[in-house]
Amino acid sequence: MRSNDRTAPAQRVGLFGGAFDPPHRAHRLLVESALDALQLDRLHILPTGRAWHKARSLSPAEHRLAMCELVFGDLARVCVDRRENDRPGDSYTIDTLDELAREYPGAELFLIIGEDQLAAFKTWKRWPEVLGLAQLVVAGRAGFPPAATPVYGDTRDDSPVPHLRLPVPLSPISSTTIRSMVSCGAEPQELAALVPEAVAGYISTHSLYQQPS
Template sequence: MAATLPLRRVGMFGGAFDPPHWAHRALAETALGQLELDALHILPTGHAWHKSRVLSPAHDRVKMCELAFGDLPRAQLDQREIHREGPSYTADTLRELKREYPQAQLFLVLGADQLLAFKTWVRWQEVLELATLAVANRATNIGADIPLDQASETDLSGVDLPFVRLDMPLKNISATAVRARVGQAAQSAGALDVLVPEPVARYISQHHLYQSPT
């Protein structure tokens, strides 16, 4: 049997995924294609040190990630941050991935809003040493009441960090907007399809998630 070649290009895409929506899905697809990744680790957040609100239960977010990303070639759901005790930091996960893929170039996939806040991250300098930032721009307006086709690009011209740009259509969708719309007037699964993949919409409806928007 021929020896298995080591993976050369590995991505990390982390987030609360509360819930995973169409912009998350598009970003994963774009990263896999444009970065020519051999693997993309989808990592639901465990204890989110930077989130002021309480996240939905981990098992719900994991299940929704399975429904949103499970059919993407070379994407794999990675639950290590869910099972890690205490605050979960990107630097720790990247260091673990570096040990698992010692010959690979690592990419951290993120959106423009995360890039703008990057220097507030714990050990952000270490993250830069371990991975190349791969950034997709994001619509400036992503509130719950913003029309989905109204999109102006976030200005990244003042960012003094090295990153590669991912070219994908702007999507003014956010998890906050999804949760808000679910909380409005008994949204059906069908009404959510424009915001989240249909299996995720069905899961939200069946399990009565986000009835009280946060």
């Protein structure tokens, strides 16, 4: 028997973007937590294309996309989405949200960002429209004090930028640290606590991060 479309629950679709240069174990933990806490039907991992806000140049897109596949490819309901690298010009979240809102008509969209991104959120292109299209969900990040906001599921929110909190443990792991370790000669086995073995091997095979960044 076919379901009645008028009573079927709306899809819940998440977006998690970033440089992923490289993706690491804290990224994986965040994604697993988001799938569970937000009860997502689909989560798009979106490696940044041309990043307007980054002072340094990112590694080539194909490397970052390949490493994301190694980190997230085995997770059900997750897809590594290359659209921001295929789109010409600078990457803006509002453009991706516009596209996904058309691809998932009627869906609830959840935009997952880190504490550092929340601090700069009002510098984003058309940020009020971002809030109109998606619920902002913030994951804590070591070194950034959290705003006084509730965990996901509590509707109270007195912060200037409305958002929900994702209950995920803080982690000191950062892509910057990993790149620095590799540029200083760290072997793949030394990165085991920071990135999956397959990513450590990929970094070594393709001689990534040999120069300080």
